[in-house]
Amino acid sequence: MSKLDDIVSLSKRRGFIFPGSDVYGGFAGTWDFGPLGVLLKKKIMDSWWTFFVENREDMYGIDAAILMNPRTWEASGHTATFADPLVECKECKSRFRADKIADGINESVSTEEFLNLHVKCPVCGKENWGPIRKFNMMFSTHVGAVLPDDDSELMEKNIAYLRPETAQGIFVNYKNVVDTFYPSLPFGLAQQGKAFRNEISPRDFILRDRECSQMEIEYFVHPNDWENNFEEMRTLFHEFLEKEMGLKTESIHELEVPAEDRAHYSKRTIDFMFDYPNGTEELMGLAYRTDFDLSNIARESGKSMEYRDKITGESFVPHVIEPSIGVERLFLAVLSNAYVEDEVNGEKRVLLKLPENLAPYRFCVSPLLKNKPELVEKAQEVYKALRAKYGNVTWDDSGNIGKRYRKQDEIGTPKCVVIDFDTLEDGTVTVRDRDTTEQIRVKPEEL
Ligand code: GAP
DSSP: OOOEEEEEHHHHHHTTTEEOOOOOOOOOOEEEEEEEHHHHHHHHHHHIIIIIIHHHSSSOOOOOBBBBTHHHHHTTHHHOOOEEEEBBBTTTTTEEEEGGGGGOOOOOOOHHHHHTTTTTTTTTTTBBBOOEEEEEEOEEOOSSSSTTTOHHHHHHEEEBBBOOOOOHHHTTTHHHHHHHHHOOEEEEEEEEEEEEESSSSBBBBBBBOOOEEEEEEEEEOGGGGHHHHHHHHHHHHIIIIISOOOOOGGEEEEEOOOGGGGOOOOSEEOOOOOOEEEEEEEEEEEEEEETTHHHHHHHHHOOOOOOOOOTTEEEEOOEEEEEEEHHHHHHHHHHHHHHHEETTTTTTEEEEOTTTTOOSSSSEEEESSTOOOOHHHHHHHHHHHHHHHHSSSOOOOSSSSHHHHHHHHHTTEEEEEEEOHHHHSSEEEEEETTTTOOEEEEOOOGG
């Protein structure tokens, strides 16, 4: 089994992540977060929010609707260009994203270039390809009382898309925020929420999904200042990923994205790549989106997106620096960074060395024996006190103490607190450390 398989298996076994609609055999590209997954995901998202929004005076949060006026996607360029190169094997009819089954080509590969590579079909092994077609990745639906047999004009008029990026929910609210809060430049609008992409080949567990969550900031700056602000965000994201998420510095690599590979809106992009178990992949992007979005919205809506400087009186359309990170990709980076196998007393052990601020539970409290009422009563007392103080504390009185430790190691609980017979004598409890397995005795009030 590969390390990714081990992580997928642990995720399911311990209730972090289940395949979407598991009971019906799954639904490709979708995943459901179980009780522990929700706790970890929420901590990751809250940590981002605290770091980038709550702890700063230049950031404002928003939470926009997922369904947006379809003119949004005309203005943003997604209707025209948010597409992947689709190629079909004429033998077995399997469809693939062309740039994912051949090396050395990118999303703008032509049919001729692809055919010259003599790629074999990953399913049937033959080489008989149709032309490359552009496949738009936005999920479309119809809004309101539209029936499948309605004429195409009515269908077209009522079309709507599930947003493929949260960013546009921010851009369409830029003017609302400027007109209600009068922020001074530079300032940022931050949003966390779902985004949907009809990926041709969802893959690598939660790395490439059809439904994912993004955490995005659109940071509005003076056009002359974009480089400084780009650098500031670049530094801040390294700090966030390494200090708050606990990712190893050496696992993160910057990739300066060449012009031909950049998204249509970007004049500069740095992808932060992470060494995932199955290879190095994009974790997040930092893009200089210029005034592309605001200027297009101004054109499409007929409303001015200009910002007037309170001191100089200068009017201009702000430029934008956009750090964008997928929650699932960050979640997988955190999980794989924390996943360790070692040996304790000659026995193989799996543990998640999650940073304390992210661990689903901070403490696990147990009575040494569950059939001794005096131990259970004291343990309940300690459990309730720790829960009142920290909230994220769990109780476990199942199996023997060794099994409980193994389970808590696997879910990343930093400390196990055990109430034993000495507790009844001197009031101290055993505190066992996840990473070192060392045990010390302390008074519960000291925890
Ligand atoms: N607003 C800019 C934007 O959406 P992107 O590079 O397409 O840019 C940003 O996406 C981030 O969203 C990626 O770096 C990745 O973390 C995450 N992401 C994108 N597509 C994803 C998918 N299909 N599954 C999981 N995460 C995805």
